[in-house]
Amino acid sequence: MTNGTALLIGAAGGILREVAAGLAEQGHGLVLLDRDEQAVSALAGELSAKTKVEVVVGDITDYAAASEQLAEVVAKHAPSVLVNGVGGDTRVIGYADLTTEHFDTAITENLVSTFIAIRACAPAMTEAGYGRIVNFASAGGRTYSHFNNAAYVAAKAAVIGMTKQIAYELAPHGVVANVVAHGPIATARVAGAWERRDPAQRETVLSKLPMRRMGSVREAVGSVLYLCSDSAGYTTGSVIDINGGLYM
DSSP states (O other), X not given: OTTSEEEEETTTSHHHHHHHHHHHHTTOEEEEEESOHHHHXXXXXXXXXXXXXXXXXXXXXXXXXXXXXXXXHHHHHOOXXXXXXXXXXXXXXXXXXXXXXXXXXXXXXXXIHHHHHHHHHHHHHHHHTOXXXXXXXXXXXXXXXXXXXXXHHHHHHXXXXXXXXXHHHHGGGTEEEEEEEEOSBOOHHHHHHHHTSOHHHHHHHHHTSTTSSOBOHHHHHHHHHHHTSGGGGGOOSOEEEESTTSOO
């Protein structure tokens, strides 16, 4: 199944761009779903010389529309790999300033949207007897966060719990589901938020990182590619932590 089709949700994001390139090098066909038409089309143009690429412009948080789009993708391609890279939040908001709307947004973007994609793809994987599902959580979902807020941390913790349950249910059918929990990775979005911080705040945060630096996008990608591979067939319900020692 190494050369099957991979569906990447949020494909134009900083980490998933490199994941897409890695999967293309391995011979996977790609379906790239993102709401940023310009960015995802540009990525497809870069990768089309290496593999077959299809672009789907859509918002995974628009459940009705996304479910229709995903049903079409599954009917056409039956993806053997699903990578859910949606979500994220770089806002540092104290608990006293959080609202229920913050929680609604965090749960929608990080948890429910991930479930929508799994629900669409898992039946075909089960029928084929093979599947690789990789969900993105966060070091914040494992512990607390210097970079986000309680709503985001709660949503990412829920992604981990949901993945473990889904991994249990899919395990007898040759389908594995795992989580990658990244710490501070210097994507364009995170690096931009980082630069806007006060220098003293940056130094305080770095002092709490055993490696005293953010991770690179390249360092964030390798474990994702492993979990997408044939070699991950006996790895399910796991959480791979990539955080420079922030959480051990």
